[in-house]
Amino acid sequence: MTQTTDSFLRSFRTDPAAPRVPAPGTALPFTPSAPRTVTTPNATGTVRFPDGFLWGAATAAYQVEGAAHEDGREDSVWDVFAKVPGAVLNQEDGEVACDQYHRYPADVALMKDLGIKAYRFSTSWSRVIPGGREVNPAGLAYYDRLVDELLGAGILPWLTLYHWDLPQAIEAESNGWVNRDTAYRFRDYAVTMHEAIGDRVDVWTTLNEPWCAAFLGYTGGQHAPGRQSREDGLAAAHHLSLAHGLAVQALRERAPEANLGITLNFEVEDPLDPDDPADIDAARRLDGGFTRIFADPILRGAYPADVLEDVREYGLEQHIKDGDLEIISTPIDSLGVNYYHGNAVSARPPERSLDGGAPVSRPSSNPFPAGDGAYTHPRGLPVTDQNWEVQPEGLTRLLLRLQQDYTGPRGIALYVTENGSAYDDVPGPDGFVDDQDRLEFIDVHLRAVKDAIDEGADVRGYFGWSLLDNYEWAWGYGKRFGLVRVDYETQERTVKASGRWYGQVARANAVPERPARPDDDSKAVPQA
Ligand code: FCB
Numbered sequence: 001m002t003q004t005t006d007s008f009l010r011s012f013r014t015d016p017a018a019p020r021v022p023a024p025g026t027a028l029p030f031t032p033s034a035p036r037t038v039t040t041p042n043a044t045g046t047v048r049f050p051d052g053f054l055w056g057a058a059t060a061a062y063q064v065e066g067a068a069h070e071d072g073r074e075d076s077v078w079d080v081f082a083k084v085p086g087a088v089l090n091q092e093d094g095e096v097a098c099d100q101y102h103r104y105p106a107d108v109a110l111m112k113d114l115g116i117k118a119y120r121f122s123t124s125w126s127r128v129i130p131g132g133r134e135v136n137p138a139g140l141a142y143y144d145r146l147v148d149e150l151l152g153a154g155i156l157p158w159l160t161l162y163h164w165d166l167p168q169a170i171e172a173e174s175n176g177w178v179n180r181d182t183a184y185r186f187r188d189y190a191v192t193m194h195e196a197i198g199d200r201v202d203v204w205t206t207l208n209e210p211w212c213a214a215f216l217g218y219t220g221g222q223h224a225p226g227r228q229s230r231e232d233g234l235a236a237a238h239h240l241s242l243a244h245g246l247a248v249q250a251l252r253e254r255a256p257e258a259n260l261g262i263t264l265n266f267e268v269e270d271p272l273d274p275d276d277p278a279d280i281d282a283a284r285r286l287d288g289g290f291t292r293i294f295a296d297p298i299l300r301g302a303y304p305a306d307v308l309e310d311v312r313e314y315g316l317e318q319h320i321k322d323g324d325l326e327i328i329s330t331p332i333d334s335l336g337v338n339y340y341h342g343n344a345v346s347a348r349p350p351e352r353s354l355d356g357g358a359p360v361s362r363p364s365s366n367p368f369p370a371g372d373g374a375y376t377h378p379r380g381l382p383v384t385d386q387n388w389e390v391q392p393e394g395l396t397r398l399l400l401r402l403q404q405d406y407t408g409p410r411g412i413a414l415y416v417t418e419n420g421s422a423y424d425d426v427p428g429p430d431g432f433v434d435d436q437d438r439l440e441f442i443d444v445h446l447r448a449v450k451d452a453i454d455e456g457a458d459v460r461g462y463f464g465w466s467l468l469d470n471y472e473w474a475w476g477y478g479k480r481f482g483l484v485r486v487d488y489e490t491q492e493r494t495v496k497a498s499g500r501w502y503g504q505v506a507r508a509n510a511v512p513e514r515p516a517r518p519d520d521d522s523k524a525v526p527q528a
Contacts (some may be wrong), residue, residue: 009357014062023283028405030284030292030306032271036393037136039193042447047422047511050453054156054461055506056118057483058418060163060208062094063470065124067101069137074130076165076273077176077217078473081224082522086361092476099491101142108149110493111467111486114503118156119234120463121146122163122208131169134187140196147200158417158463159197160205160263161190161247162211162344164224171225176212178237180319190247194254202258205336205417207440208246210294212239220367222357222474230369234316238324241297250332263401263417264400268394269345272377278347282374285310289368299327310370333408336417338465342394343376350377356387358474384421386479390441392448395419399452399459410435413460419445420465422472422479425496433485433496442502446511465504468493 018042062078069075082093099406100107105294111119125132127139150157168183190206207213208230216223219233227233267289271279288307296304299495302325308317366372381389399414407414421441442464469482477488483499486492495503505511 012524027277028292028296028300028304030287031279032269032274032283033397033401033516034183034274035270036396037390040447040451040454042450042515046446046513049450049509049511050460051110051509052460053509054118054415055116055509056120056156056158056463057116057467057502058120058158058462058463059098059100059122059467059470060160061122061124061127062097062163062507063472064100064121064468065127066095066097067100068093068095069096070101071127072130072136072474073124073127073139075168076124076126077168077224078165079126080168080171081226084226084362087226088474089358089360089478091474092471092478094471096488097471098486100468103491104146105149106383106493107467108146108153108155110495111155114483114495115498115507116155116467116500116503117506118158118461118463119150119467120158120160120205122160122165123193124165125162125186126165128192129167129189132167132174133169140192143193143197148195151200156203157201157202159201160192161193161212162186162243164217165224166213176225177231177239180239180242181237183246184513185217186243187231187246187250191250191254192310192329194251198255198258202255203334204251204258204260205334206244206260206262207240208263208336208417210237210244211260211290213264214240214368215289215369219365221362221364221368222360222367226315226362228298228365230314233367234314234369235319237293238316240296241328242324244298245324245330248330249327259333261332261334261336261412262298263338263413264291264298264499265338265340265418266291266398267340268342268391270342270396272344272346272348276347279345282347282395283345283518286343286368286374287368289370291490294408295402297325297328298332299329299335299410299412301325307370314369323487331410332412334413334415334460336415337399337402338418339395339398339416340419340421341355341388342398343389343390344379346375346377347373349375352378354378354383354387354389358478358519360474384437384441385424386422386475388421389442390421392444393443393451395448396451396455399449399457400455403452403457408456410456413458415461415463416445416449416459417463418465419462420481425469425485426479427485427494429460431485431487431492431494433494433497436496438483438496439498439501440514441511442498446505446524450511
């Protein structure tokens with residue numbers, strides 16, 4: 001372990017000597033909870049976080065790096081998908097993105113100035129092993145430089161190995177994640193990365209949001225590689241989980257002291273009518289196909305029986321070989337939690353729907369293999385610029401559920417590895433963005449995190465999505481999530497009001513008292 005990161009790690013690493021409670025191996029039934037209506041002491045006033053709480057910002061390789069065909073990098077599935085007519089808004093791609101490949105020293109300096117303590121970034125498999133063939137030393141050298149720059153600035157590198165940019169050759173020539181062999185190739189890539197920078201990187205996340213990679217990529221067709229098959233999505237999901245487990249085993253063997261984990265995305269599915277069995281079943285099916293299909297194998301060592309039943313006709317079980325669940329449930333230290341919003345779910349279609357997807361012309365399918373007849377309904381909550389409802393109390397409930405059902409019994413720490421919002425930022429005449437809506441979004445979600453901590457969830461850090469405005473997948477550059485504005489013409493960075501505020505929160509380890517806003521009525525967010 002390096003000296004620079006040691007002080008951070010000591011405060012949050014799971015004690016390797018602590019006994020690991022074995023996974024019970026049996027799945028839990030879906031038990032809906034109800035929106036919280038209580039106002040806690042954290043709702044207003046200054047809210048302090050536990051000592052050592054880690055304050056970070058997140059990005060992903062394809063969304064920020066650019067240099068997509070430089071120094072030996074070759075196409076990933078996203079480079080190819082972005083060119084498919086109608087797949088991405090304005091057919092935009094990550095060729096240049098935020099040009100972080102060339103501008104990383106300035107971006108690291110910016111984080112240091114702001115007071116950000118950890119940078120969650122991803123490495124690009126397509127840069128490191130282009131075409132899935134041989135290791136590209138120039139690609140590895142980039143991450144070597146980036147990590148040194150971060151350590152030099154006293155910022156903890158929080159590395160994610162896969163944020164959706166599979167080498168296109170593995171997709172085209174070997175059937176991508178539908179092929180079991182891709183899981184083993186991922187393990188080899190993980191080892192390659194560790195051989196190169198494992199002496200300086202202590203936190204390793206295997207995958208970001210395998211749900212999106214599997215089901216938006218292979219079933220819904222909204223993401224690369226754009227396939228629309230329920231069978232392929234389920235095969236991809238299992239092989240992604242297997243890839244995670246194989247990588248954890250290999251990394252653990254190389255670095256017993258490392259902090260290993262995975263980041264999953266979560267929604268909180270509430271039955272629209274909690275007394276209607278059809279609504280409860282619709283919520284159960286979405287919860288199963290979103291949360292439990294990954295959380296149960298990884299954290300409890302078994303697929304949920306109801307999920308297996310829901311998707312029986314699509315062949316998931318033929319991919320589950322003897323021993324797979326032991327590999328997939330190899331103990332980890334941290335669970336990364338990405339949370340943006342929850343849903344009210346019903347068996348009845350809504351009169352008016354809230355479409356949170358990108359307005360693209362390429363036809364797509366329902367990403368949930370068992371989601372037919374399950375509909376989400378708007379609840380009248382405020383929405384972000386992407387029509388995502390703002391629901392901070394959902395985060396409190398989610399963290400408490402994870403603690404109780406998944407991570408607590410195994411001694412695994414929780415980190416919120418993504419949370420944030422797209423708003424239609426309007427720069428003032430001087431270029432400054434006074435993004436009070438984003439600032440308030442983060443404020444209410446941090447208060448919701450503190451509620452969960454106060455009620456027993458072992459949450460040890462928070463990463464804002466995102467450090468920079470960046471390439472928002474099927475939305476192209478049309479949605480801005482950054483704490484820092486990026487002018488895509490000039491690549492100029494301007495810290496937004498939310499970024500300044502977030503930096504102060506990180507330095508103080510506390511959310512300051514919430515100032516009243518003139519338009520508080522229209523924007524008011526229900527309090528956790
Ligand atoms: C998450 C992704 C991240 C970003 C945010 C808005 O699902 O992990 O790359 O696009 O959503």
